[in-house]
Amino acid sequence: MSAQPHSVTHHAEAPKSFIRRYVFSTDHKVIGIQYLLLALAAVTIGMVLSWLFRAHLAWPHLIIPGFGGLMRPEQYLALVTMHGTIMVFFVLTVAPQSGFGNYFLPIQIGADDMAFPTLNMLSFWITLVAFLVLVAAFFTPGGAPINGWTSYPTLSAVGSVSGPGQGMGETLWVVSIALFCLASLLTALNFISTTIEMRAPGMSLMRMPLTVWGWFVTAVLGLLAFGVLLAAGILLLLDRLAMTSFFVPAGLVFNDTQPPLMHAGGSPLLWEHLFWFFGHPEVYIAILPAMGITSHILSNFSRKPIFGYKAMAYSLCAIGFLSFTVWGHHMFVSGMSPYSALAFSFLTLIIGVPSAIKTFNWLGTLWGGKIQFTTPMLFAIGFVSLFVTGGLSGLFLAQPAIDLPLHDTYFVIAHFHIVMAVAAIFGIFGGLYYWFPKMFGRRMNETLGKTHFWLTFIGAYLIFMPMHWMGIMGALRRYASPGGLGFVARMDPIDIFITVAAFVTGAAQLLFYFNFFWSIRHGEKVEENPWHATTLEWSVPSPPPHGNFVAAPHVYRGPYEYSVPGYTEDYLPQHLTPEQVAQSAEAGT
């Protein structure tokens, strides 16, 4: 149960100096916004990179300034690699978990800050350094790494002998990821301690908002997964710099150059196991907070309790647990035992069950509701549609026999972008439009917001749906050009269509940037609780003061008490005392 009522006074004094207040701040809210701004910078870079390689795919003869003539294959692969790495780590992990989680987890459980504020600050700064190290890879003499975000050895482990981008660029990639893992471990510890120890009186586990469940389960995943990738990263670094052979076997000859490399005794499969032991939980690290946010928003704007709260909380835990048992489905064609593939296949299909439970309950939440189409609600409903679409293509890839033709084709690109990347981005956008009034005391413009939603939602489907069929026809990912394959070249019109859709959808994000920065200063001012919501973040001023709560909060009921029969308002906040509720009911009758 919840911890002892903790003091809200020891944090009440905000630091005076600008540096301590906004730069090296230990306030979870400032740190949350710092993470969000980092993610915003990262997503901008990641998106521009995708434009560049999409432009190349659509118009191979296009001269893009800065590439020294036509784009070379290694430049294309560097763009793809950096796009994936930046997006997965510095956007999809940073924004929903570290960004929103930092800002809202403490407030939603009634805490004045994270359990370890200084550690929290340290996590952010390490993450920022990790990002800068990664971006620096672009400016190394050999160029940015070209191994994809999965960085499989031996390509990634033997240095420049395996081609361009394998020198300092790849080393910086590994260092960046290792630093990122370290920061994420610290964040995970902090989130877990905070959730367990710092809940306000009355905030039992089963009264936590589903967002908190999302962040909590994600933190547990982070704690168990990032440690493994950190270890793998260090081993890869040793292979590269100290001539160890964790991932490199004997007898390798590159470019017909004798004698064979001096490595002996390692296996690339070891990296694949370690990487995906992290990598599969990672996709849930990206999506679980978005699931929490979607649930939160759907309930709010359906004016209904979330359908099946317990099923929602337990299914998050089930997904979290199962996510550590399915990594082998990334390795059906890797050369690992084909017998273990069957185990991974069934476990992967079974992880579809809690995912389906969530979808059914989201539909159940909408059913009989009073749906208000605010911008965050549009993104939440969009999330459900995308999650269904992307989840279903996962049923193909979960079966090793069907994975044989589809593995490493554009079908996979379509699958994970829709279910994990775009869906998670929709969670982020939903959260931003929803919580913006709380963070800045002003509302974002709804007309711009809705236009942004429609262009993004339709655009995302136009970009990624056609990729399914490209994959079915056999188009492989990480191909800089058809490379003389006629059947791939015949897909050029589809490539052009996708690229145009990507540019339009990308341009639509300008609406968001404008709306975001303009609204910070000029948006319509709002009170504490503009959405008529129930959870604790709406019981404090907008923006919340240092220390969050003016008086120590007390929680009396579950998080989604909307349209409660017999109560005057259609929302019954968690912090209202029974006496206040009784008074209000009397006043209403």
Next chain:
Amino acid sequence: MVFREPERGSGLAAAVFSLFLVALVVTTVYIFAAHIWPMPPAITHVGHWIDQQYRLTLWVTGIIFVLAQLTLAWMVFRYRDRGQKARFVRGSHVLEIVWTTATLVLFTTLGAMAVRAWAQVHFISPVPGALQVDVMAEQFTWNFRYPGPDGKFAPTAPIYYSDANGNPFGIDPSSKDTDDIVSPILVVPVGQEVVLHLESKDVIHDFYVRELRIKQDIVPGMNIPIHFTPLKIGEYHIMCAQLCGLGHNRMHSMMRVVSESDFQKWLKQQEAENQQ
């Protein structure tokens, strides 16, 4: 369609949302149903089994896709804010149990049915006497080796790899077995089982032929056998499906499936070239 001008301006959003989801469903179903962008035809029995399982999965996921998206479209339109009061429901144990059980049964059944095709690829040994071919992948070319008239592969070692001297497999120069046939393309007789022994010199590559429905990573330090029986004469692309460096997209070769007599003819021709 007629609907009242609703309160809170939600009618338009609801209608647009629903119509978009309907359009998504119709377009997607049409593209699949009309085979606009299909898989190339399979040329092995195993490939047909894989396709059968693929079609089954397409049906199952297709039905769920249509039902789920249309339900969402209906919910969004039906329950838009028209000033009504939301129903106060916390959930339903019965429904939770029903849909949990239903999806569990459905998904695991699907998985169980997929085992057969996978078993055909990986659990069943090739017939004795199947044609044996060594495959050596390297940045960014394919090499294939046949044992030659003596039916035996010459011994090899990495130290002897030399593309420049026409010895990509590193055949031991001191070996007496000099009749191995080395070719940049894969030629196989129709209707006969072939075993490929996949090896890589440098990085991970992947042997992928669409029409075989086979994709197999080639991992440095490992020798991975795969087997198949092509049933249709023709030429098929061999592609590298695992990122192997800057030339990844140009790393392809050809699998030529020919009649038995054409295959023997080709072997003879290669042997003759060897002796020159």
